Amino acid sequence: MSIDQRLQQLTDWVCSKRPSATLAPASADASFRRYFRVTDSGNSWVAMDAPPEKESLDSFIDITHRLLQAGIQAPAIHQQSLEHGFLLLSDLGRTPYLDVLNSDTADAMYHDAIATLIKVQQADINGLPTYDAALLQQEMSLFPEWFLGTHLDITLSDAEQADLNATFKSLIKSAQQQPQVFVHRDYHSRNLMVTEQHNPGVIDYQDAVLGPVTYDLVSLLRDCYIAWPESQVRSWVKQYQTLATDRGILEVVNTDTFYQWFDWMGLQRHLKVLGIFARLSHRDGKQAYLNDLPLTLSYVLSVARRYPEMASLVALFERYDIPQRIGTVELSA
Numbered sequence: 001m002s003i004d005q006r007l008q009q010l011t012d013w014v015c016s017k018r019p020s021a022t023l024a025p026a027s028a029d030a031s032f033r034r035y036f037r038v039t040d041s042g043n044s045w046v047a048m049d050a051p052p053e054k055e056s057l058d059s060f061i062d063i064t065h066r067l068l069q070a071g072i073q074a075p076a077i078h079q080q081s082l083e084h085g086f087l088l089l090s091d092l093g094r095t096p097y098l099d100v101l102n103s104d105t106a107d108a109m110y111h112d113a114i115a116t117l118i119k120v121q122q123a124d125i126n127g128l129p130t131y132d133a134a135l136l137q138q139e140m141s142l143f144p145e146w147f148l149g150t151h152l153d154i155t156l157s158d159a160e161q162a163d164l165n166a167t168f169k170s171l172i173k174s175a176q177q178q179p180q181v182f183v184h185r186d187y188h189s190r191n192l193m194v195t196e197q198h199n200p201g202v203i204d205y206q207d208a209v210l211g212p213v214t215y216d217l218v219s220l221l222r223d224c225y226i227a228w229p230e231s232q233v234r235s236w237v238k239q240y241q242t243l244a245t246d247r248g249i250l251e252v253v254n255t256d257t258f259y260q261w262f263d264w265m266g267l268q269r270h271l272k273v274l275g276i277f278a279r280l281s282h283r284d285g286k287q288a289y290l291n292d293l294p295l296t297l298s299y300v301l302s303v304a305r306r307y308p309e310m311a312s313l314v315a316l317f318e319r320y321d322i323p324q325r326i327g328t329v330e331l332s333a
Contacts, residue, residue, distance in 0.1 A: 007036075010049050013086050014038055017079065023047060037091065045078060048087040057082055060206035066182075067205060070123035072116060073198040074205065092201030098189035098225055106228065110220070112199045113192055114240050117216055120202070121181040121249050131183060131211025136172045140268060142275025151278035154320055163312040170309055171271075174264040178212040179250060185209060187216035188223045213250065214258075218266040224273055224296045229332040237262055263303045267310070270299045294327040302331050 007023075014021050021040035032054040038045040050057055057080070067074040079088035097109060129135075144164060148154040156164065184191075185207045193201035217240055221233050241258055244250040250258075273296050277289040301317060304310035317323060 006049055010047055010086055013081060014047055044091040046089045046091050050085040052085040063205050063208045066124045070119050072119050073201045092193040093195055095194040096190050097192040100194060101189055101226055110236050113220055116200060118243055118247055120184055123182040125182050125210050128210040131209040133172050136175055137168060139272040140168050143271040146278040147274040150282050167313050171264050171268040174261060175212040178214060178261050180210050181213050183209050183211035183215045187219045189226055212265055214262045214265040218262055222266045222299050224292050227295055227331055267303055270296050295329045297326050298328045298331055
């Protein structure tokens, strides 16, 4: 079925209960899902189009219920058709965090985001998929396959691949040493919506898993779409650590240990994301994601250079002049 045919089918489905409703494009994401804003008599909703052969709605519906039960502002489901891959959701507004974050707004907005993250981490984990070693490894394998291989035409030697595998093993070990909690898995400024009450609204959570406690925190604070001074990031990390310890999510952990967990979790995520952005460009034709490579690469390099254990990773980037080929963003201290 063509995209236009699906849009007509979605429109017919919405209008079967709301005959005067109109649909307009709201957004798309990195998957096959599309979103349309539905308006009718001054009210608005968001319609999700998720082709069943490409995207199952089961996880989205399950995670929605878990988040709502935890007191998080996720979109309520007003109407659903699993057969067609359609959902009608409450509208959390038009303003993602990314649109309004700046040096004046950041403290208050991240305060809200961290408080909401604490709630996310206390949501029901029963039956969630596990962020196990195999999944962590599978994600990082996107880096040599799509970023190095497809995007940069780099073929690693056996010795280089062995060094990279050792780095991956260290990052996996660090992730598994952490307390395991409910993980949104994409908790950042494009998936947090500014709302007047119970800020922020939370979206795009269907890939949630049981995983490392720092994963969503580093997604939020080392966001691939916006960067903050390291001193400010450390302040927010400390704010989170204090709150999480008070709420029983964390036992008392040495600050340096916790920050290394945070740093190394970021390395795992950002190596994966380099691969994902390259794949989105080369496989899916979504070229705009290449614009986000320099910041993501900057996170990898700045963190890896702090740790002697990551020297071979830094050497790999430098050996192939990757910072010069991709570009980097200057991160302030």
